[in-house]
Amino acid sequence: MLAAGRLGLRALFPTRCIACGDAVGTDFGLCGACWSEATFARGTVCDACGTPLPGESDTAILCDDCLTHPRPWAQGRTVMHYAGTGRDLVLALKHGDRLDLVPPLADWMARAAAPLLTPDTLIAPIPLHRLRLLRRRYNQAAELARALARRTGHDYCADLFTRARPTSSQKGKTRDERHANLDGAITVTPRHAALLQRRPLLIVDDVMTSGATLSAATEAALSAGAEPICTVTLARVAKAP
Incomplete structure (x- = not known):
């Protein structure tokens, strides 16, 4: 029946x-x-950002970008390249009100993040400034992080981070300009600082380009005592291998 x-x-x-x-x-x-049209990050991947790499390796390796620009976080993973279908899905979620995409995308992120999770890992999203949140109506990173935490059974803190000031769009900026734009813009929400003392943290965002946003959040969390800190993104802007 x-x-x-x-x-x-x-x-x-x-x-x-x-x-x-x-x-x-x-x-x-x-x-x-x-x-x-989708390039998933499978097989050998960069241990810092998750971008897929050619060949096979039994040890952790880094892509050229992460070798040139060391990341403040310990490990990172991504689901796919920000190109083709990956780009279409990110834009549909971010600007197309496609919240129906959150469950399947969070499932993909759970698979990608599995090697980074420990039983006491706290999951938190990259925040939006309140003015941008009013315009967009929801934070796509928070929606993904919440669904990911529910899927994996881990603790979740929606407002672990705060955007201390509004920032201009990162589009069209150089790497140095992106990092300068985010300097001091992301802080740990004071009432949640105690959650981070010597605790593993997984920071969630939709896209990684230069890593400036994830770096700003990581540095704030490190200052608050979190360790180790890992990242997971839905998509990574990078050249396909």
Whole structure:
């Protein structure tokens, strides 16, 4: 009966590709065309940002970008490259009010972040300044982080970080300009500082480009006593291997 009911529902409401809307065979899946346009971070990846790397290695290795610009966090992972389907999904979530994407994307992030999680890891998102939050109506990083914590069973703190001041868009800025733009902009919310004493932390964001935003949050958390600090993103802006 239950199986028949499901078949009937699928006949009326066929499952759709989460990226383009074409019919697919499984819930929360990608069609063949969108899958071919997605570069997932699998196999050998950079231990600091998660970008996929060619070849195989039994030891932790870093991509050229993370070797040139060492990260303040201990380890990082990502789900996919910010290109093709990856870019489409990020933009749909960020600017297209596609909150229906949060559950499947958080599942992907849970798989990517699994090597970084310990039983007492605290999960927290990169914050939006209140003025930008009013315009956007929700923080996509917070939505992903909340769903990720629920999926993995870890503690979650939505407002662990605070945007102390509004910042201009990072688009079009150089690496140095991005870091200068974020200097002092992210702080640990004082009432939550005690949560971080010698505690593992996983910081969640939708996209990593230069790493300036994640670095600003990491440095604030390090000052508050968190250790070790890891990061996970939905997408990484990088060249495909």
